[in-house]
Amino acid sequence: MGTGNAAVKIFEKFRTHPAIQQIEAEAAAEILKGRKEAATRIAQAQKRAEKVVSDLRAKVDAVKDEIKALGAARKVLLRKLHDAEAAVWDENAKIEREISAAKRELLNCYDPAIDEAISYIRERRAIIERSGFSSDTEMPDPRTGGTKKVTRSNYAELIKALEHCRNAVVELEEMKLQPAVDLDRIGALKAIPGYKNDGR
Incomplete structure (x- = not known):
């Protein structure tokens, strides 16, 4: 028991020595420096990521807007196509009716x-x-x-x-x-x- 207590006292005295405390302080400072640098890198990376994502999101939104515009233009074109086809069908039907009427007239008096x-x-x-x-x-x-x-x-x-x-x-x-x-x-x-x- 006496020998153990003596060893503890020697160790505590050793730790309180100015040289040891300086070494520990320098080590702690180095660790803190490394952690700060890592935290800085994280912050910088997050900032870059925010900018990149923001730019890419803007491009995505721009493409979506273009798609919406194209969709609206497509609807307009489809409506025009439908109207044009309907006009053709109506005119063809009108012409066919005229031809049929003329044929009936000819077939009634040949x-x-x-x-x-x-x-x-x-x-x-x-x-x-x-x-x-x-x-x-x-x-x-x-x-x-x-x-x-x-x-x-x-x-x-x-x-x-x-x-x-x-x-x-x-x-x-x-x-x-x-x-x-x-x-x-x-x-x-x-x-x-x-x-x-x-x-x-």
């Missing part, structure tokens, strides 16, 4: 010769379709001095005649919308190539 020609050609077409793709003809037979039956294919002529009939009906229907009737043209359409008026 020359009866057109319908007569259409009926004639349709009847002729029905006869041609029933005539078949071949025909039998009596030809002289030199070997016997008599006659012989010869079968002739008329496929090409039949197809040509049917095509003429189809096209003629289409043209005659369109002729109803023409201001004047062309009787010469009607006569030409009734002349079916390769077939007589009786369909043979």
Whole structure:
């Protein structure tokens, strides 16, 4: 116990020595200096961060304002587009109504010769379709001095005649919308190539 107390007294006396106190004071001052420098760096960094963030935030806000402006401009353009398209639709509808009215007027008073020609050609077409793709003809037979039956294919002529009939009906229907009737043209359409008026 006596030795321990003596050691404590020596240590306390050692700590109170001016040299030791000076060393401790210098160490404490160095630590304080370092802490102050660290605190200063933090404050400076925070200040820079505030400025940078503020500048960036201003840029973000500016972009947002531009987006809002573009959105408003887009709405204006969409409205203009809608109005322009509506005007086109309205004008087209008006023109279509005028055309339909004019067509009805033409279809109410066209020359009866057109319908007569259409009926004639349709009847002729029905006869041609029933005539078949071949025909039998009596030809002289030199070997016997008599006659012989010869079968002739008329496929090409039949197809040509049917095509003429189809096209003629289409043209005659369109002729109803023409201001004047062309009787010469009607006569030409009734002349079916390769077939007589009786369909043979």
